[in-house]
Amino acid sequence: MDSTELRIFQAVAREGSITKAAARLGYVQSNVTARIQQLESELGTGLFYRHNRGMTLTSSGRMLLDYADKIVGLLDEAAAALSRSGEPTGPLLIGSSQTTAAVRLPKLLSKYYEMYPKVELTLTTDLSDRLAERVLQYDLDVAFGSFPYNHDDLVSIPVFDEEVVVISPPGIADMDEALAKPSLVYSRGCSYREMLEGLQRSRGITHVGTMEFGTLEAILGGVSAGLGISLVPRIVAQKQEREGAVRVHEVPESMRHMKTELIYRKNAHPTSALRALIDLLDVQEKVPS
Numbered sequence: 001m002d003s004t005e006l007r008i009f010q011a012v013a014r015e016g017s018i019t020k021a022a023a024r025l026g027y028v029q030s031n032v033t034a035r036i037q038q039l040e041s042e043l044g045t046g047l048f049y050r051h052n053r054g055m056t057l058t059s060s061g062r063m064l065l066d067y068a069d070k071i072v073g074l075l076d077e078a079a080a081a082l083s084r085s086g087e088p089t090g091p092l093l094i095g096s097s098q099t100t101a102a103v104r105l106p107k108l109l110s111k112y113y114e115m116y117p118k119v120e121l122t123l124t125t126d127l128s129d130r131l132a133e134r135v136l137q138y139d140l141d142v143a144f145g146s147f148p149y150n151h152d153d154l155v156s157i158p159v160f161d162e163e164v165v166v167i168s169p170p171g172i173a174d175m176d177e178a179l180a181k182p183s184l185v186y187s188r189g190c191s192y193r194e195m196l197e198g199l200q201r202s203r204g205i206t207h208v209g210t211m212e213f214g215t216l217e218a219i220l221g222g223v224s225a226g227l228g229i230s231l232v233p234r235i236v237a238q239k240q241e242r243e244g245a246v247r248v249h250e251v252p253e254s255m256r257h258m259k260t261e262l263i264y265r266k267n268a269h270p271t272s273a274l275r276a277l278i279d280l281l282d283v284q285e286k287v288p289s
Contacts, residue, residue: 001042003075006068008035009047013065017054073138077268088272089118095131095143096123098186100260102216103233104160105144112280119273127189135263141274142264146191153266159281160260162233164195166249167240169226175203175249182209182228184219191258196231199255220246233258 011021012032022029040047047061057065096105101123109121126134128145135143136153150156168178179200185193200208211228213219219230220237224245231251240246250256262281264274 001039003072005035005039006072008032009039009064010068010072012036012048012055013057013061013068015054016056069137073265073268076138077271087118088116088276090271090273091120091122091141092271092273092277093139093141094121094123094277095134095140095145096125097128097131097145097191097260098125098216099192099233099236100144100160101125103162103236104260108280112277115280116273116276119276127187128191129189132263135265138265141268141271142262142277144260144262146258147261147263148191151263154263155266157262157278157281158259159262162235162258162260163256164192164231164251164258165234165237166196166199166229166231166251167220167223167237167246168229168249169223170244170247171226172229172247176205178229178247178249179203179205180208182211184211184213184222184228184230186214186219187212192231195255195258199231199251202252202255 008021008025008027011025012018015021015024018029018032018036022032025032036047043060043064045060046058047064048055049058094105094109105123109123113119113121124134124140128143128147131140131143131145132147132151132154134140136151144159147156166175166178168181172178172181183193183196183200185196187193200206209228211222213222216232216236219232220240222228223230224240234248237246237248241248262278264270270278
């Protein structure tokens with residue numbers, strides 16, 4: 001068993017298909033098939049169930065994937081750490097919630113790239129809980145999000161403090177009237193959705209309609225069009241409020257702030273690229289004590 005076989009196994013496990021894994025890796029399908037068969041023969045156990053929809057991990061396959069994530073991740077970290085120079089280089093895989101990616105990261109990453117052009121930046125958006133899992137699985141180097149629970153294997157650093165507000169169509173002046181309107185939100189698991197639902201429950205408002213949207217721009221457009229209300233960082237709604245497209249409602253002080261954290265693996269040796277990002281954030285100035 002070597003690292004190439006483990007990387008091929010990882011790709012097939014993640015993609016659930018020889019064809020997709022081969023395309024992702026840039027290999028021919030026959031090579032991927034042969035390496036998987038060789039690995040199964042070497043270990044003396046089946047790693048996948050083959051079916052019409054693709055390939056699914058067996059219990060042995062799931063166990064090997066846990067080890068493969070750790071082994072390949074550590075190999076990549078070792079290579080990055082040993083090849084560090086005075087200037088940050090190499091890939092930096094960043095995960096972020098949709099809202100943080102839209103509000104905070106464009107200027108940050110633009111500045112970062114201006115300072116460190118040899119770093120290959122990749123940004124992926126997802127829900128915070130899934131981002132944390134992907135950091136643990138070595139799929140991401142670092143992630144930005146609102147993580148309600150601390151994980152023993154992750155370092156967590158507060159980086160942004162967002163003041164949140166409820167936004168409604170401009171004709172709604174009363175908070176309770178606004179909260180009774182349909183909620184325009186991301187899918188379940190979004191921290192802003194959970195905060196909005198908590199605010200509604202605190203006012204005794206339940207059984208309101210919910211519309212799920214995939215982007216922040218769609219949510220803002222839906223609110224301004226009169227479809228319903230949402231809860232967002234105040235900074236997001238400033239332009240629409242100035243233009244009269246939405247009305248902003250302040251939430252109670254006890255629920256007014258949401259912290260965004262940066263997380264990375266505790267057992268990881270931060271690469272020069274990750275360390276430069278942490279330094280650029282200037283954490284102490286961005287989060288009030």
